[in-house]
Structures are given as C-alpha cells and as structure tokens.
Amino acid sequence: MRVHVLLFDAGTDSEGIHSLEIAGRTVVLLFENPDDAERYAGLLEAQDFPVPTVEALDREDVDLFCREAGYEARLIESGFVPSNDEERLFMAPPQSNRDVSNWKEDAMPEDANADVLASEPARQGLETEPESNPELDELRRRLEGLL
Secondary structure (H helix, E strand, C coil), rough: CCCEEECCCCCCCEEEEEEEEEEEEEEEEECCHHHHHHHCCCCHCCCCCCCCCEEEEHHHHHHHHHHHHHCCEECCCCCCCCCCCHHHHHCCCCCCCCCCCCCCCCCCCCCCCCCCEEEECHHHHHHHHCCCHHHHHHHHHHHHCCC
C-alpha cells in the first residue's frame, strides 16, 4: 500500500519528515489520500512553515523507518473524521508551531505539543535497512537529544 508523507528538502542531505509531538510521542502522519496530504501541506505553508513536498512511499517502508526511529506512524484514511482533540491535529496543524527557521541545525528549542521536524535523512532510512550504520546512529542520537 502506498501512503503519502510530508518531506522537507526532499532529495537533499538535509531531508526531513514532518511529524507532530503529542504527549511525548513523535507521530508521523501517513495520508492514504494524496489530496489530504496536499491540503495539510498547504495549511502548514499558510502558517509560514517551510513548504513540504508530498511523497508517495510504501507503507511498510515508512512503518519500518518509524519503528527504528522510535516514532509512531499514524494512518489518516480517506474520509477520516476526528473524534477528539488529538485527532483534530491529524486534520489541521496546531495553532502554535515550533520555530523552524533553524530546523536543520543541531539545536532546536523545546516546545511541548508543537510540530516537529525530524532532520534525519528520511529517504535514506526508508530505502535501505542497514544493520548498523555509524552515520545514521549518530544522526539518531542527535535527534533523540532534541526530543
């Protein structure tokens, strides 16, 4: 099954995947419908977020990436209707977002319940499954330090 995710700086060394920080969990949204992903990307852009690219990827690959990174993958099915405040974040970004003017740098400010950008090269983690890659391990440690 193909899902659609929001990537920042797609295809570059600083590629990152959009996620939400909710109650201490990092949630990556997997949109079943590409139009829903495009709409969400437009809402982020309207909040002066960097413009994300909608990318279609195999769900199994994204699930594996999320598990390895300690993220929660959340499928947003076509016709999804939120039933609580947390699920409303899956349809529209929160009003207050993390300052992302320096998202590519090592240090990001702490801000609970705000949008988070994972600066780990997402596509590399999705395309290959190395048993141990020191470069990826170092990036993962840096990201964990940001959370």
